[in-house]
Amino acid sequence: MTTRHPDHTATGSQRRPAPRMGLGTWAYDRGEFVHAAEPRLPLSTQALHYGTGTFEGIRAYRSDRGSLQLFRVREHYERMLRACRVLRITDIPTEVEDLIAITVELIGRNNHDADVYIRPLAHKLALLPDTPPGVSLAGVSDGLSITTFGFPSYGIAKEARCGLSTWRRPPRDSLPTQHKITGGYVTSALASDQARAAGYDDALLLDGSGHVAEATTANVFAVAAGRVLTPPGTSDILPGITRDTLITLCRESGTEVLERELSPSDVFTADEVFLSSTGNGVVPVVGLAGRVIGNGAVGEVTRRLADLYDAVTRHADGAHPEWRLPVNVPEADGTPAPPHRQPAGSKA
Template sequence: MSAGRTAAPAAGRWVFHDGDFVAAADVRLGPDLQALQYGTGVFEGIRSYAGDSGEAHLFRAHDHFTRMIGSARLLRIAIEYSAAELVDIAAELLRRNGHTGDAYLRPLAYKTALEPGVPFGVRLRGVSCALTIVSLPMGSYLPKGGISCGISSWRRIPDSSLPARAKITGAYANNALATDEATAAGYDDAIFLNQAGHVAEASTANVFVVRAGRVVTPAQDADILEGITRDSVISLLRREAAIEVERRTVLRSELYTADEIFLTGTGCEIVPVTALDGRPVGSGVPGPLTRTVMDAYDRSVRGRDPHDEQDWLTPVHATPVLL
């Protein structure tokens, strides 16, 4: 196991499944599940953070569920709830599982079975759908002192084949191949190039590059996920450091000459890259701008920023509101 990584904790006792809160042990999904056979599911990762007052807050949950509904539309997966309703469901699940500290939610919408009269085959029409949401306690799982990355020999799947803007379950085999290659070589994570040979993203995170006080990140046409943490960081850099992030094509060589590199994602949060392909990034330690972003992000997600005017936090109230 790579440095700083630990086994994921067990999910909570309760899950939201097929329209109701049920015991996790009672959920049964068969081996003929269409999503299992063909990767026809979409998902999100959403974090909840404990504030100093002890009150937990979901971070940008409405934005995550909005993106998930869009991903589901691509695969003709019917989600019967609005983003606002899904936020309420997520908060209720956290309450039922007693996850008052830092936690993680995994909503998954997926194809289940062929409807009566639909012939066998790989298809999106004529297949029933389901929605399941689980929650589990989760703090930071990558070392804040920095990680090492390697440029993957696997290329990012292009938008013309499978859109990266949608979090499609089957697409993550691409990510798994890159991560496996990187960890086998002794790195903590992989950085993808796209089909044109330009920087795309890390295995499950967006990439930011700092050089001579300027910050760049690959543009959407680099076959990247439109990261919600990426968007948060762009806003925080504007406010905290008066820096406008450039969204453009990023060359591989720019990574090797960078002063700082950091990754952003719901799971990894903000993590410095201190070594790339066996070369130190900058001085080989987290740089000043990276540390500024990490601090600003932590204050924001925990409700410690009195100047934060963003509508990013949803309180997880102590009193249940049953749906």
Template structure:
């Protein structure tokens, strides 16, 4: 289990991690009314870089807009965000790969169930880049808990309170002896994992649920789709049935905290020949390089 590095950005300055707290009567605590993003910072040849930092800031903006947290756009722009990330990394000086979690918390005290015009606090902290799923092959279980639909709590907004849905589903999978879950929607179609997007390969074609399938429009998902297109791999974004995972040649998942990790079993069915497949291995290698050294796409922001 990872712990925050010593210095945390909270409000408008760096503070010790133990001092970065929100009130028990705030909307962030009472209703889970915070939104967040997580991005990796890597160290290569003495240089620290953040991956797709502008896209992560845009995700915070979009999550706030969807939920109605209007103060963030009034108080923050990308320049301030990037400068704060630089300050945070400089204060902690991580020597290995880390994740940074940036959140917008609604801290108004006892406001009732409303959001517009309420006070916010932004936090950012650094923690060790510990993957949330096995990197050498995982076992998945279709969850009895259904994915929250877009017309309830939109999955494209990373809302803290919505992750109760993910906790229920992943804990069921762990209790059943699996590594993670496969979320299905109300019609039984595949959505994603508890905190990662999912891909399958059939007949050389890369397939993934489209963005109307109650999924997070993941930044790493978009990265893999770009890399696959560059490699000439046919791509389909569409509705996916659970049984397609059973007969897929390959299955893998993506996410900041998941990486690009292979799936070897779904609901007791072995995927392919039980080993990571060639397409998932090739895209995993490309993804690994893109995160760290390959800046042909302008995805890396130097922080020092």
């Protein structure tokens, strides 16, 4: 993987501060703010044993005005709450605005002043009285934790070479693939491990019919004859929020998008291939299973979409203001700005 470290300056003469990297000092866990490094989950936690949890990856980006902006945070929490209904997780805050308020307060407590990655995790916790041991959703208590990480984003900062995994993407009738269910990520871990052992950066997984589904933690796009192709949201993929953002930006900029099945040959012969995820944004794929994709460099469509994505996430006055929620950041001397709490039910 080729990595570049550009001069990540803000618009004009304002320089972005050096990002605070790693896990934030504070976390939210089961109704209170606690030290993130202190272990609190018992070894008998049901989700630990049976994979009965759901999580999200949410980003806050430092804008061209110096403020942090949560990006599509409502859509992320709406998706998590849908997964909670599947897993019978009910004893957590179930209003999106309450979850946003907790998240904003946590960012303030951790004094984040640059790009942040937020990880909420809702899970089954412990057997309730009179519930027999074993795998269960009913009769099990629930928990919610949220952690934050300093995690900078540099636009296109890396190019990936992928393998074709022998592990298959689970079908929807075996696993609710449209949700981020913790137990389902064992397939991603196996495929990622296989790819890295073979010298690749990531892997593409096929579905049960032999069509390209997605990468280990990202959606897949191909570019052919100027059109952008991606597997349909009704297939065995996670319909990613970043995926939806890029499809919208494509269509608004006049680029045709077709949601259809992709064969491995479609990907091998594409002019460009790229991945999309909340964690890494747009990642160009320049090689697949030892073959060069296109001319082996970042393609024109990929670069343009990466620029559009960077603009919509970072520009305070950019397109789609409904996707961005400003958050107070620490003052220049390191004193935390007062946390902004959004009342439940209010609209920003």
